[in-house]
Amino acid sequence: MAKKEANTDLWVAKQLEACKISFDAQGSNIKELNEALKTASKRGTGNAGYPEYVAAVRDFVLVIEDKASLDKQIHLTDSGVIATDTKSITDYAVNGAYFYGKHIAQNSAFKKVFALGVSGDEKHHVITPLWVDDREGYKRLPDIESFVSFSPSNIQEYYTRYVLEEATDIEKTTEQILKDAATLHEYLRTYGTLKDQDKPLVVAGILLALDEIDYGGFRMDSLAGDQLPGNRDGDKLMNAIRTRLTRSNVGPDAKKDKLLSEFSILQTSFRLNETNDVLGKTPLKYYTEFLYEHVFKNIKYQKTSEDFIGRFYGEFMSYSGGDGQTLGIILTPRHITDLMCDLVDVQADDVVLDPTCGTAGFLISAMHRMLSMTESDAQRTSIKKKQLHGFELQSNMFAVAAANMILRRDGNSNLQCTDFLKLNPAQTQLKGATVGLMNPPYSQGTKADPLQYELSFIEHLLDSLTIGARAAVIVPQSSMTGKSKAEQAFKSAILKKHTLEGVLTCNTDTFYGVGVNPVIAVFTTGEPHAPEKICKFIDFRDDGYEVQAHVGLVEGDSAKDKRQHLLDVWFGRTEAASKFCVESTVQPDDEWLHSFYYFNDEIPTDADFEKAIGDYLTFEFSMVMQNREYLFQNTAQGGDVDADTE
Helix, strand or coil: CHHHHHHHHHHHHHHHHHCCCCEEECCCCCHHHHHHHCCCCCCCCCCCCCCCEEEEECCEEEEEEEECCHHHCCCECCCCCECCCHHHHHHCHHHHHHHHHHHHHHHCCCCCEEEEEEEECCCCEEEEEEEECCCCCEEECCCECCCHHHCCCCHHHHHHHHHCCCCCHHHHHHHHHHHHHHHHHHHHHHHHCCCHHHHHHHHHHHHHHHCCHHHCCCCHHHCCCCCCCCCCHHHHHHHHHHHHHHHCCCCCHHHHHHHHHHCCHHHHCHHHHCCECCCCECHHHHHHHHHHHHHHHHHHHCCCCCCHHHHHHHHHHHHHCCCCCCCCCCCCCHHHHHHHHHHCCCCCCCCEEECCCCCCHHHHHHHHHHHCCCCCHHHHHHHHHHCEEEEECCHHHHHHHHHHHHHCCCCCCCEEECCHHHCCHHHHHCCCCCEEEECCCCCCCCCCCHHHCHHHHHHHHHHHCCCCCEEEEEEEHHHHHCCCHHHHHHHHHHHHHCEEEEEEEECCCCCCCCCCCEEEEEEECCCCCCCCCCEEEEEECCCCEEEECCCEEEECCCHHHHHHHHHHHHCCCCCCCCCCEEEECCCCCCCCCHHHHCCCCCCCCHHHHHHHHHHHHHHHHHHHHCCCHHHHCCCCCCCCCCHHHC
16 A cells, blocks of 8 residues: 555656646645644644645645545545544545645635645546635535646636636636627628628728738728728728738739738728718728727737637627538637647647638647747747648638738738649648648538548648648547548548547537537658557547537636646546547547547446445345345356256
8 A cells, every 4th residue: 555655646746747836745845834734733633744745836825635545535524524533634635635724724824725635546536626714614626637727827717716706817808709799790780781701801801901000001090981982991991901911921912812802892882981870980980999999909919829800700600690500611619729739739840731721720829839939039930921821712711811810920821712622732742731730621521522521631631741740630520430431431541641649539519509529630641550559539528618608618617627637648648547548559440439449447446346245235135035046046057047946
């Protein structure tokens, strides 16, 4: 047992270090904390008592007790509260942590105390956090998988959400985006009478014009409702857009002309340029003022991977029932684009390609991550100008994506409005892309047109990347089963040329309201899949994101923790039970899903064993009382049980 306890201690220490939490073992280097622990004997003798680990994170204290056995996690009284008798606080992890946490809160100036009880090992473990006060009170918080929520960068947000039960800044931002989108959608409909496909173009075009303010190329007060041709509000906005495209070196001319033609609705719509009696100004001026205040400032001044225009696009489509789904267009949520960048470990020197880029959500996430990894101005310029590439077939989506990247100061929007499937992979490969990220159109493939299957897009992407590149794609679960002959052929072709690294089964509500069960598949390109290659299949349906009424999918309490656990398992930093991750070789005709390879590797606890024996004895007694004791006769000699009774 001593060895098991030591292994648990080491595993906990490794986890704390991974989360950049500075800690002390069996005491504290902070004098006041150590003085408090000098009278913290669990047996109440007034002598010293020390938990396994103590950590000070910002103005919070973490107290950690661990036990090797899962049976020793927590002991509750008959009334369901944490037991505080000597045996309980000595033998159980949570009870001991609570004792030490309470003692520190009562005997030091530190009043923000988290007590964490840990049991088990790297593969099978339970971590239970408590918020402890100095008045014998505590608040039991949801179990966690790692200590990432208590890292210096996350602990304040965790405290706000769990202890204070207040909305975090992220939650407030999300809620505000949805509120602004609803408001703007109503304005666009009421005052502009715009078609669904035109709404995001109006938004993107105005934002591009606003981006000229800093250069003196546009003023909001210039929108005066003049009806003279060439001097209308739409004309002024288009002139600013034209200037902004030129300033960003958008080329060739055909590309610039295509973008301008998409934004021409600003000029051609009489309704948009006519002064509205209710507004007292043109709808264009009203939209411009609204977008400047509620969207433009967020894009310009917030260093975030949030695709604000994409969020607006998605919301517009949801309100209007637009054309997105019928075209197979399902925009990827930000937390997924960020996660996929993490799974392929995007680096500052990578070249990233998204061949079905939509509103450029993947490229924004990749750029945000890449820029955060360098302090070099030259490299930052290179990232923006040379290392981000995208294709988009839908011309209105292409215009939105281009605007999105220009607003992010990409320097030169390397986007093309083209059909990716019609491009020669060898030619695309010349871009030198080392990372591929993709959310292809869904449910467009048929027996008559198999090239539209998601697997066809995957194969084409992998063939278009450099040898040794990493790719992550999010597709419907059905793609990984590949039941049709054409899909089976695609799977075989992929493994002949490329390597499957693993597949994550995602939250069924990831694309809330669409009805798609998505998975993320990760590949290495240009290296045939070896028969002995071990792949990881992960059940990540419980990702901590949840659906809230009138809001949609939002980050839940445990999302950061579960994401960290996933990445730790994916990169081999920790083991996981088979219910979360199964490692296996694969064949083309296998279902590339966790559910296909899953087996239960959990070792029953003593309590589980005792319950099973009790259930068996109860069953045997019941049968004997019914004169059916023959069921338990020894049949080792062969024959059935009735043979000896005939």
